[in-house]
Amino acid sequence: MNDLKERLSEIAGTPGPVTSVDAAAAIRRGRRIRRGRRAASGTLLAGLAAAVTAVAVPPGSPDGPHRTVRPAQQAAYPALLVPPAAFGRLPKGYAQTVARFEADPADYTVAAGRGDRPALELTLMESRTEPPIANLPGGKKGHWMKTAHINGHIGHWTIVPGGPGSDQVPAELRWEYQPHHWALLSVTSRALAQESTVLRIARGVTFGSRGPAAFPFRVRGVPSGLKPSQARVGTGPQASVRLASPGAPGGELGIDIVPASRKRAMVNTKTDGHAAFDSRLAHGGPTMDRNPSEAQRLVVYGVQGFDVTVQATGGPLRRLQASGGLTGLYHRVTLLGDDPARWTTTPLG
Structure with missing residues (x-):
C-alpha cells in the first residue's frame, strides 16, 4: 500500500509532513537517523x-x-486503537506521549518523552519466529550484542549504549515477553542511554490492554x-x-x-x-x-x-x-x- 501522505502531498504540490522512523519501521527498512514528526x-x-x-x-x-x-x-x-502495553515508572520528567497502530505489518508502538522531545519507543510485534535484526546505521549487519534478563525472559541488546550504532540510535533492546510476541525498546535520547536505566524501563513495562x-x-x-x-x-x-x-x-x-x-x-x-x-x-x-x-x-x-x-x-x-x-x-x-x-x-x- 502506498503511503497516503506521500501520494497526496504530490497532489497538494507541497511536501508531506516529516515522519519519524519508529522501531518497527527500522526493522522492516533498516535504521535511519530519527527525524522530527510534524x-x-x-x-x-x-x-x-x-x-x-x-x-x-x-x-x-x-x-x-x-x-x-x-x-x-x-x-x-469499533475502537481503532487498543494499546496492548504501557510504560510503567519512567525517569523523572518523562511521560508516555504517543500510542500508534499500523496494520501492515501489524504492530503497536507506544512512545515516551520529555515535553515535546521524544526519548523512547516501545514496539510490539507478533511473530512465530524472531523478527529480523535491522542493519546498524551505515548499513552494517545487525546482530545480538549482549543478553539481559527482563522479568524472567531473556532479552538481547541489538545496540548497546556506547557500542556500534549508538552514535545514531543510542540504545536498542528486544525480548520475547510471551510466546510469539516481541517487544523492541528503542532509546532515542542519549540522556537515557545507560544500560541500568534502559533495563529499569524495560522491566517496568506492563503488558495487557488498559482499554481503547x-x-x-x-x-x-x-x-x-x-x-x-x-x-x-x-x-x-x-x-x-x-x-x-x-x-x-x-x-x-x-x-x-x-x-x-x-x-x-x-x-x-x-x-x-x-x-x-x-x-x-x-x-x-x-x-x-x-x-x-x-x-x-x-x-x-x-x-x-x-x-x-x-x-x-x-x-x-x-x-x-x-x-x-x-x-x-x-x-x-x-x-x-x-x-x-x-x-x-x-x-x-
Missing part, C-alpha cells in the same frame, strides 16, 4: 452534525455554492467497509486515522488534527472564513498529471486552535461525493478540545 496541517470545524439534509459548501470550494447533497450514511466502526485509546475528535458519515490501516494519538493533542478500501478499485482516506501552527505550508482558498488549502484548486506547486477526481487533500487552518487535514483517494473519495465530498466530511467532524475527559474511544461514528 503531522500534516489542517483544521476542523466543530459541531456540525452529519444528519443534515444539505451541506453548505464554503466559499472558494469547487463544489459550487448551490450544490445540495444527500445526508451521509452512518457506518459503525481516546481521540480528540469525532467524525460522522465515514464510508462503510473501510479497513483501519493506521491510528495515532499523541499529546498536543494530535491524532490521525487512516482507512483503506480493500480490493479493487482501492483507495484510502485520512483524517489528521494537530495544534494550529503559525506557519502554513500553502493557502489557496477559504473554508468558513478560515484560511485553507484545496489540492483541486490552482496553487503554486508543480503541475501534476493525476486526475483530481481520484485524489484530494483539504487543509483548513486555525479552527478552535487546531489545524485539520482530510484527504482521500480512489474509491473512498468517489463514495464521499454524494454527501459533499471532502468538504462535507470536514463539516461532519467535531473537535473535542484538549481535555481528555471529553474525548471518545470511537471517533468514527
